[in-house]
Amino acid sequence: MAQQAGLTPDGSFALDWRAIKFSRGFVTVVLSTLVLLIVCSVFAPSAVSVGGLSGSLPFAAIIAIVGLGQMLVVQQGGFDLSLAGGVSLAVVITTHLSGGDDAQLFASILIAVGCAVVAGVVNGILVGVLRLNAIIATIGVNALMYGAVFAVAGGVPRSTTPLMAEIAGGKTLGLPNSVLFAVGVTLLVSFVLKLTVMGRRFEAIGANPQAAHAAGLPVRRYQATAYVCAQLLYCLAGVLISGITREPTAFQGDSLLLPSVAVVVLAGTSLLGGRGFPISTVIAAVFLNQLSQFALAVGVPFSAQTIIQALALVFGIGVYSVRWRRTAIPREKLSNSEETNNV
Amino acid sequence: MSKTLTLSLSLAAMTLTTALTATTALAETPSWCGPKEASLALLDGFGGNSWRLVTTASGAEEAAKCPSITQYEYADGQGNTQKAISDINSMAARGITAMVVFGDAGPAVLPALTNAHKAGTIVVPYRVNVGGEEGVNYAKFIGSSFVEDGKSWGNWIKANLPDGGNVLFLSGPAGNSQGLDELAGMKEVLDDKYVFINPEPFAVTNWDPSLTQQVLSAEIAKNDKIDVIVSDFGPSLVGALPVFAEFKRSIPMLATSDGNSLSCFWEQNHAANPDFKLFTVATGNDNVRLAVQWAVALATDGVPPTDNIFKAPVYEDSVSGSPNPVTCRADLPGSIYLSAELADDAQAKAVGQ
Numbered sequence: 293m294a295q296q297a298g299l300t301p302d303g304s305f306a307l308d309w310r311a312i313k314f315s316r317g318f319v320t321v322v323l324s325t326l327v328l329l330i331v332c333s334v335f336a337p338s339a340v341s342v343g344g345l346s347g348s349l350p351f352a353a354i355i356a357i358v359g360l361g362q363m364l365v366v367q368q369g370g371f372d373l374s375l376a377g378g379v380s381l382a383v384v385i386t387t388h389l390s391g392g393d394d395a396q397l398f399a400s401i402l403i404a405v406g407c408a409v410v411a412g413v414v415n416g417i418l419v420g421v422l423r424l425n426a427i428i429a430t431i432g433v434n435a436l437m438y439g440a441v442f443a444v445a446g447g448v449p450r451s452t453t454p455l456m457a458e459i460a461g462g463k464t465l466g467l468p469n470s471v472l473f474a475v476g477v478t479l480l481v482s483f484v485l486k487l488t489v490m491g492r493r494f495e496a497i498g499a500n501p502q503a504a505h506a507a508g509l510p511v512r513r514y515q516a517t518a519y520v521c522a523q524l525l526y527c528l529a530g531v532l533i534s535g536i537t538r539e540p541t542a543f544q545g546d547s548l549l550l551p552s553v554a555v556v557v558l559a560g561t562s563l564l565g566g567r568g569f570p571i572s573t574v575i576a577a578v579f580l581n582q583l584s585q586f587a588l589a590v591g592v593p594f595s596a597q598t599i600i601q602a603l604a605l606v607f608g609i610g611v612y613s614v615r616w617r618r619t620a621i622p623r624e625k626l627s628n629s630e631e632t633n634n635v
Numbered sequence: 636m637s638k639t640l641t642l643s644l645s646l647a648a649m650t651l652t653t654a655l656t657a658t659t660a661l662a663e664t665p666s667w668c669g670p671k672e673a674s675l676a677l678l679d680g681f682g683g684n685s686w687r688l689v690t691t692a693s694g695a696e697e698a699a700k701c702p703s704i705t706q707y708e709y710a711d712g713q714g715n716t717q718k719a720i721s722d723i724n725s726m727a728a729r730g731i732t733a734m735v736v737f738g739d740a741g742p743a744v745l746p747a748l749t750n751a752h753k754a755g756t757i758v759v760p761y762r763v764n765v766g767g768e769e770g771v772n773y774a775k776f777i778g779s780s781f782v783e784d785g786k787s788w789g790n791w792i793k794a795n796l797p798d799g800g801n802v803l804f805l806s807g808p809a810g811n812s813q814g815l816d817e818l819a820g821m822k823e824v825l826d827d828k829y830v831f832i833n834p835e836p837f838a839v840t841n842w843d844p845s846l847t848q849q850v851l852s853a854e855i856a857k858n859d860k861i862d863v864i865v866s867d868f869g870p871s872l873v874g875a876l877p878v879f880a881e882f883k884r885s886i887p888m889l890a891t892s893d894g895n896s897l898s899c900f901w902e903q904n905h906a907a908n909p910d911f912k913l914f915t916v917a918t919g920n921d922n923v924r925l926a927v928q929w930a931v932a933l934a935t936d937g938v939p940p941t942d943n944i945f946k947a948p949v950y951e952d953s954v955s956g957s958p959n960p961v962t963c964r965a966d967l968p969g970s971i972y973l974s975a976e977l978a979d980d981a982q983a984k985a986v987g988q
Contacts, residue, residue: 338856343882347852351845446987448685449844451873451896451969461877537845538874539896539969542683544845588853594809594839 317560318572324558324604325579332582336589344585346468350461350536352581353474354529356574358548359555360481361525363573366556367498368518369565370419370426374411375552377437378523379545381407382530384445387452387540394455404527411437412523416516430519445542452534460535470532474574477525482570494518499566551580554605580605667928668701669937673732675704675930677923680719680739680763682711685970685986686918687737692985693977694735694923703935706731716740720747727751733934735759735926742766748773757933761926762919762945764812774933777926779945781813781867784916785820787949788865788890791914792825795888795954799828800862803854805847806837807868817867832858842868848875855882863888869915870894870970879908886911892918893950896969898961901953913953913961917974919945924976950974 314322332339339348358375365372382404389400411433418429462469485491497504497514505511526545533544557563558579559572583604587597677694679687691709698707708731712719719740724747726734734751738744738760745765749772752758758773769775792802802825806814814837838854840847847866855861855878866872869891879886886908891897893915901913922945932939950973953961962973971982 336857339853341856344853344856346881347856347878348849351849442683446683446688448683448688448970448986533845536874537848538877539844539870540874541844547843547846584849585853588850589857591834591857593834597839 315560315567315569315572317558317569318575320560321558321572321576321579324607325575325582328579328582328586328604332586332589336586339582339585339589344589346463348581348585349578350468350470350532352578353468353470354533354536355548355551355555355581356474356577357477357525357529357532358552359559359573359577360477360570361522361529362552363556363559363561363568363570364481364518364525365426365522366553366561366563367495367565367568368420368515369498369501369563370515370518371430371553371563372415372519372522373427373430373549374415374434374437374523375526376543376545376549377434377441378408378411378526379530379533379548380441380543381411381437381444381545382527383534383540383544384441384450384542386456386531386534387450388445390453390456392451392453394453397453397455401531404531405524407437407440408523408527409520412520413516415519415523419519420512420514420516441542449539449541451539456531456535457538458535460532461538470536473528473532477528478570478574485568485570495567498568501565551577555580558605663700664702665700665928666938667932667940668703669932669935670703671935672703672705673931673934674706674708674730675927675934676708676710676726676731676734677927678710678712678719678722678726678734678736680712680716680737680744681714683713685968686920686972688985688987689972689975689977689982690737690920690923692981693920693975694927696977696981697924697927698931701931701935701937703937704931712739714739716743719744723747723751727754727756731756733757733759733930735761735923735930736765737761737923738763738765745772757930759926759930759933762922775929775943777922777929777943777945779919779922779947781816782820782823783946784867784892785817785822786824787820787916788817788914789821789824791890791952792821792829792863792865792888795912795914796829796862799826799830801830801832801858801860803858803861803864804831804833804837805840805850805864805866805872807840807842809839813867817865821865832861840866840868840871842871844871844874847871848878851875852878852881855879855884861887863890865889866891868892869897869918873897873900873969876900876904885909888912888914890914892916892947893972893974894918894969895964895967895971895973898951898973899963899965899969901961902963905953913951914949915951915961915974917947917950918972919947920972920975920977921945922947948974 329340338344362372362375385404386400389403390396415430415433418424419426460470464472493509494514497509497511501511533540555573555576558576559569561568583601587600675698679691682691698704710722712722723744734756741763742765745767748758748760748765752773759775759777760773761777762779767773818836838850840850864887873896876886887910905911925940925942925945928940931937949958951959951961967979967983968986970986
């Protein structure tokens with residue numbers, strides 16, 4: 293079931309549709325999103341209008357990309373709090389080092405990627421190799437990255453280059469480019485995770501590191517890799533933000549940390565590690581973003597907006613948990629055996 | 636006889652020279668700067684954006700005008716209330732004579748300010764209301780008249796939209812007193828013909844460009860007719876205003892605070908957007924100067940300024956060109972404020988560009 297659920301949404305290998313069973317996380321998040329879209333079209337049609345969507349989808353794409361990064365880490369039983377620093381650093385490097393000059397853009401993006409790799413490797417060594425607690429290690433790295441943000445930008449926002457604004461903020465075939473980036477990244481992550489030997493090992497290690505170690509898999513290396521890949525995704529998100537928001541602040545990553553965890557949980561990835569659900573994560577990002585658009589479009593006071601979002605999250609996770617409890621025992625056993633078989 | 640004459644002449648010349656020197660010195664030393672030597676500290680609750688960097692540089696420049704200030708210190712709370720409190724305590728413990736405090740955390744810093752005040756430090760909080768009472772918790776509070784800003788915007792809207800219309804008002808975090816005061820100012824001027832289409836009391840943006848963009852696109856999708864946008868942080872709109880193009884609508888009238896990036900945005904886009912008129916009030920970096928003047932006057936026995944409150948002057952009006960037409964300095968960074976007294980190149984240096 294695990295493999296089929298992961299395979300299904302991109303459809304490329306799903307030959308027999310009747311044999312496919314969707315994961316609970318996928319069903320929950322798709323149903324919630326559909327219900328939300330229906331509610332929107334009745335009570336707040338502007339939130340699902342073409343203009344409304346084209347304004348909000350780029351932000352959904354950003355949440356999706358950082359959510360995928362967080363998912364990779366959560367799959368290894370970890371937690372990455374350096375997301376905020378990672379995104380913010382990519383934003384300030386892209387805006388400040390390029391200095392508004394298109395010719396410098398590529399070099400500055402390369403530097404941002406380089407920094408992301410370094411931060412990811414540091415996280416990976418601290419957590420994967422030295423066995424530090426993930427929360428503590430990534431908080432430390434986050435502080436270091438914010439130090440770098442201040443060193444580069446001094447906290448001052450700066451406008452991005454026209455080329456970056458065109459790449460990240462433009463449209464192709466009527467779709468915002470940032471959405472295309474998110475789709476591309478989702479397909480890549482899904483493919484690697486579900487259809488390559490490396491990806492299958494990655495999930496197996498997340499599900500049961502001891503068993504994977506006994507089977508001779510390089511557990512530490514894979515766990516460390518999760519942090520590097522995650523930082524690369526944060527970096528991509530940061531670079532895109534620098535184009536979508538014309539004059540981004542130096543702290544743009546702060547507001548993304550909670551949504552990144554929320555979408556991972558909503559999509560059904562266990563915080564204890566194991567299987568990941570990239571496509572559900574992306575749909576959860578759309579759900580979360582649409583929810584805030586709904587609250588804005590209805591025009592309720594800010595306090596109510598916050599409460600609506602919190603209630604929807606509790607509801608989403610609640611539905612998922614209740615179903616989990618009813619069927620927990622037999623499925624858990626089944627699921628564990630499957631994870632081992634997948635290796 | 637001739638000796639006496641020479642002596643008298645030289646005495647007269649000396650007296651004249653001394654008098655002239657004294658006059659020059661008087662002209663250079665402002666009246667708020669007294670003879671008593673003192674030390675001054677500027678304490679920021681959060682120093683990490685261009686507005687604060689320009690403000691900090693303005694505060695330092697103002698303090699430097701007074702030779703009696705022998706020591707000048709600066710501390711940045713970095714948005715951390717604990718650090719802001721500890722900064723206040725440590726400055727008081729070091730025996731600083733006077734401190735000017737941007738109390739971002741509001742009443743949370745009041746106990747620390749009160750302790751410093753009781754220990755004999757001259758404490759002047761400014762711009763953000765920290766609660767408490769003058770003379771009891773601190774020496775003097777130098778507020779900013781956000782109600783005035785609201786009135787200025789209201790008058791301009793009334794003049795340029797005489798038949799009424801839909802107003803969208805954006806401010807910072809939920810419930811911030813600045814936004815509430817500005818709204819009160821606007822409501823004093825605008826009658827029922829002007830409908831506020833945002834959620835009461837204002838659309839919350841946290842002054843974050845990314846959130847502003849999301850809020851604005853939701854509001855544009857929802858409202859077919861937005862006649863004027865009012866925002867108390869103009870430059871944060873620069874990323875959001877192009878959203879109107881997505882809806883094939885002209886950017887509407889805009890009443891806000893100034894910023895070089897916003898002025899340049901207007902210059903590049905007003906031709907393509909026939910309804911795009913711009914009106915700005917000074918963003919208020921010079922509020923700190925008034926607070927420094929008060930602190931220095933109290934610490935050095937100078938003459939305190941007559942103003943107790945900072946009133947941001949009207950800065951740009953694209954319709955009347957008075958007091959200034961919209962001014963874009965493309966050669967300077969977008970994140971400086973041409974309305975500030977600090978020289979343009981000094982601002983560019985302050986923001987590190």
